[in-house]
Amino acid sequence: MDYPRYLNDLDPVYAAVVATLLEHADVRGMDGFRHHDRTALTHSIGVSTRAWALARRLGLDAESVARGALLHDFFLYDWRDGTNPRHPTGHARVALANARARFELNPVEEDIIVSHMWPIGKPFYSYSESALVSLVDKYVSTMEVALLFVRTLRSFGYAVAQRLKARLIASRA
Ligand SMILES: [Fe+2]
Numbered sequence: 001m002d003y004p005r006y007l008n009d010l011d012p013v014y015a016a017v018v019a020t021l022l023e024h025a026d027v028r029g030m031d032g033f034r035h036h037d038r039t040a041l042t043h044s045i046g047v048s049t050r051a052w053a054l055a056r057r058l059g060l061d062a063e064s065v066a067r068g069a070l071l072h073d074f075f076l077y078d079w080r081d082g083t084n085p086r087h088p089t090g091h092a093r094v095a096l097a098n099a100r101a102r103f104e105l106n107p108v109e110e111d112i113i114v115s116h117m118w119p120i121g122k123p124f125y126s127y128s129e130s131a132l133v134s135l136v137d138k139y140v141s142t143m144e145v146a147l148l149f150v151r152t153l154r155s156f157g158y159a160v161a162q163r164l165k166a167r168l169i170a171s172r173a
C-alpha cells in the first residue's frame with residue numbers, strides 16, 4: 001500500500017508519540033497483511049490518528065490512545081487464509097501478546113488492544129480510552145469495507161458494460 005506517503009503526512013506531534021512503535025520492523029511489517037481495502041498498518045494508522053485527535057479534544061489520555069490503537073490489530077498474520085479460525089473473537093488477545101512481547105505497555109494501552117472487539121470479543125472496556133478506540137475502529141472499518149464494496153461494484157459494472165458494448169458492436173457487424 002502507499003504507507004510511506006501516509007507516514008510523511010502524519011501530524012508531527014502524533015508521529016513523535018508513536019515513533020518507537022513505527023520504527024519497529026514488525027509494526028511496519030503489518031503493511032504486508034491486507035485488511036479490508038488496505039493493509040493492517042494503514043488501517044491501524046487510520047484508527048490511531050482519528051482516535052488520538054478525538055482523545056485530545058475529549059481530554060482523555062491521547063498518548064495511550066495513539067499507541068494502543070496503533071497496535072490494536074497487531075496480530076501479524078493474514079486473517080483471510082484461515083490461520084486463526086477464531087480470528088473475529090481471538091485476534092485482540094493475539095495482538096496483545098505480540099505487543100507485550102515487543103513493547104512496554106501501560107494498563108490503558110493493554111486494555112485498548114484486548115477489548116477493541118467488544119461486543120464480538122471479550123472483555124468489556126475498563127477505560128473510556130478503550131471505548132473510544134473501539135468505536136473509531138468500527139467506524140473506520142465500516143468505511144473501509146464500504147469503499148471496498150463500491151470499488152468491487154464499479155469493476156463489476158465496468159465489466160458488464162464492456163461485454164454489452166462488445167455484443168452491440170458484434171450485432172451491428
Ligand atoms: Fe481488530
Ligand SMILES: [Fe+2]
Pocket residue numbers: 043047072073137141
Ligand atoms: Fe481494526
